[in-house]
Amino acid sequence: MSKSDVRQWLVTDDKRQSEGGRVRFGLFEFDPSTGELRRDGTLVRLQPQPAAVLAYLLDRAGEVVTRDALRQTIWGGDTFVDFDRGLNFCIAQIRAALADTADSPRFIRTLPKRGYQFIAPVERLDAAGARRGSLPAPAFAERRATARRLAVAMVVVALTAVGFAGGRWWSRTSSTPSMTIAVARFDNETANPAFDGFTDALTDTVVAQLTASGHGQYQVIGNAAILRRPRDQRDLRAIASSLGVGYIVLGQVQLSGARLRVLAHLIRLPEQTHVWVTRLDRPAGDPLALELEIAQIIASDVSRRLLSDTQRSSSKAAND
Secondary structure: OOHHHHHHHHHHOHHHHHHOOOEEEOOEEEEOOOOEEEEOOEEEOOOHHHHHHHHHHHHOOOOEEEHHHHHHHHHOOOOOOOHHHHHHHHHHHHHHHHOOOOOOOOOEEEEOOOEEEEOOOEEEEOOOOOEEEEEOOHHHHHHHHHHHHHHHHHHHHHOOOEEEEOOEEEEOOOOOOOOEEEEOOOEEOOOOHHHHHHHHHHHHHHHHHHHHHHOOOOEEEOOOHHHHOOHHHOOHHHHHHHHOOOEEEEEEEEEEOOEEEEEEEEEEOOOOEEEEEEEEEEEOOOHHHHHHHHHHHHHHHHHHHHHHHHHHHHHHHHHO
């Protein structure tokens, strides 16, 4: 397949066009329509044919892609080139671009005599760069689905008294809640991109649990774009001003040996005063199995401390 043929395949593949948009995994973003790969916004050189192979693997993240499927799709069924050497070159180039290894893969796993599997969580982005959805790594998929169903069930119960509009939840029993709290995307500090899916899922579940447990006493904002920015681009004063929030939850996911550590900070805005910190340590074997439990504990602690802090502030203001 020539370079022009590869570029044409990247643009016109029906499955990719139906799903659309760029994809993000770990620190990387990939545009299937151009074959451009970027790491933290910096362009990473990737030749057209390896880019086509990467696009095909990303389309089928979590699936085992056979060598024959790659040959038929990328090289064509009637090709006479040295396919094995060409595919091996492409995989080697992709791994070099991703700083990945065959012995300890973070992104592409080799299944001897079968093919390859893209194993990291993948986020699909729309034209504006917002997330359209996530494809979890195969080891996390089943338990994430279970945890999400439980979290959704909690929210459905809460919807008997709670509504949603304009990116905010509010109580139907009161016209104006007494306070508003934002939940920023939890930070993956494990240095392992495979935990990106867990931190995203945990963030969403904390939002759901806070909403369910608030009983209309506060609003929860968790889906604003400003809350999804990386930590080094996060401006708490800007968040307070643009969203009109008085509190924010900041989370960290870390690894300490074989244990998973999650910290959740409740911060009063705009003065950025620490109100409370919740710290949880759990075995790191299967983090998504712990997602709902951790989110429930965090939401309970945050809700209790939030109400206590606002009551104390109200009493102080009344006595001044």
